Amino acid sequence: MYDFNTGEKLLEICTQSNFTIAEVVIRRELQLNENARREAIMTELANRLEVIRSGVIEGLNRKDKSVGLMVGGLANKLKARLDNPDFAFFHSKVVAKAMTYAIATNENNACMGRILAFPTAGAAGVIPGILCAVAEEFNYDDDAILDAMLCASAIGLIIAENASLSGAGGGCQAEVGSATAMGAAAVTQLRGGTPTDCINAATLALKNTLGLVCDPIGGMVEVPCVKRNGMFATMVFSASDLTMAGLVSFVPFDQVVDAMKRIGDMMPDAHKETAMGGLAQTKIGREQTKKLGIKITGV
């Protein structure tokens, strides 16, 4: 009754029931597992929100180098800029914060810290970044943030079902692209957007990341992943702002997901997390790979 595999179906359920996307997701979860209880689901989700928060804090404070020595201390540096009244970001405070917190999360991941793979470890920064930033700047309470996590998950569920969430499966469009779309729906729900608005924001975000390849140096979740999460966190706000200003995607959500799937299928293996193409095979990329003693076969 609350099952959905497409954006269209999700909107139909929301319209008929007059529920938010978050409420439909909770009811779907209850339907999925006969032993599940609403309170237990929300407690587990709150536990995961704590992992998100502690991951951001750990990332902001750490100054050590990552496993692959390519990142480390970036979020700490950004945090110092945020705290410095003489440093001016072009972005508003909330967007600069989201960018910083997203990088903090991915840096913590790259340094073997504890994170929530939401939806994957490589794209783990976008959603924590934006959620922690908007909660701080707009004083949303935890209940609202948990609902935003459910709303983000709805988008992730549809993409997982019809395309892929992994870089190995569909390139970075499937990882960071999906995270950006999920985040766009989440913040749009937080600011009072309708389910249609949430899906539209997700559509605009996903459409804007199509074609993005997964070409990390040495196959490690560091370059370009860490800074990319920060930069895509900023796109979440563009997608939501365009939506709330009344701009509607020409291509509907499900057709964008389908396009992403087809692009992913046509993408060469060299650009799907194998470290055999793109940035991984730049001069510096090859040098770093060699320095780390990593052998990428097939090149």
Next chain:
Amino acid sequence: MSDYSVFDIAGPIMIGPSSSHTAGAAKIGLIARSIFGKQPEKVTLFLHGSFAQVYAGHATDRALISGLLGFAPDDTRLCNAFDIAKEQGMSYEFKTKNLGKEYHANTVQIIMHTGAEETTIIGSSIGGGVVEIKQIDNFPVRLTSSQARFCCMVIWHQHTADLIDSIVEYLSKIHKKIHHQIASRDPHNIALSLTIMVLSQPLSEAELKEITKKAGITKVVKLQDLPV
């Protein structure tokens, strides 16, 4: 209805850097330990495909040992797993091996020893932290992390039809529902079988002991409440 849960999307909680190469590897280690039935004294791990290629950068090796020590994928002891293994007297050796094209790129074969006891498993990390056990000793199987998460029993036994019937009967008597059953034969020795029963309710130690007593059983272990 799709069986993805919200917690498959908003999860897993894990130690970085990779859901497939770190969290997935830790899960394979944890399931392997449960299939062995205790912490092994000696393990030999054969890394295949992408696991063999990029394990160092993703701490795949440390994650596997961490799982074999019984730590969850989000346990920070993962980072010091090698030192802890030494302290606890679990010796380990890593090798690389091409297991064949039929295996997923993220695959490992683990041979576990304690004294004369030996068990081998092959496990694959198929993406987003989801894992599958593909082989137990010589028995081809397909046991997923979501099946291992709640409660399942792995039974090594002689190939006699009566034995499985009597286990099914016993489970029914104690009101444990079999959710899913996997039967596998040793291709090199048709007298030997392995059966996996995925149960809807957890099993107590006493109940497991009762099943172990049955004639024709070589070994039974239960996988229960594993954080995988």
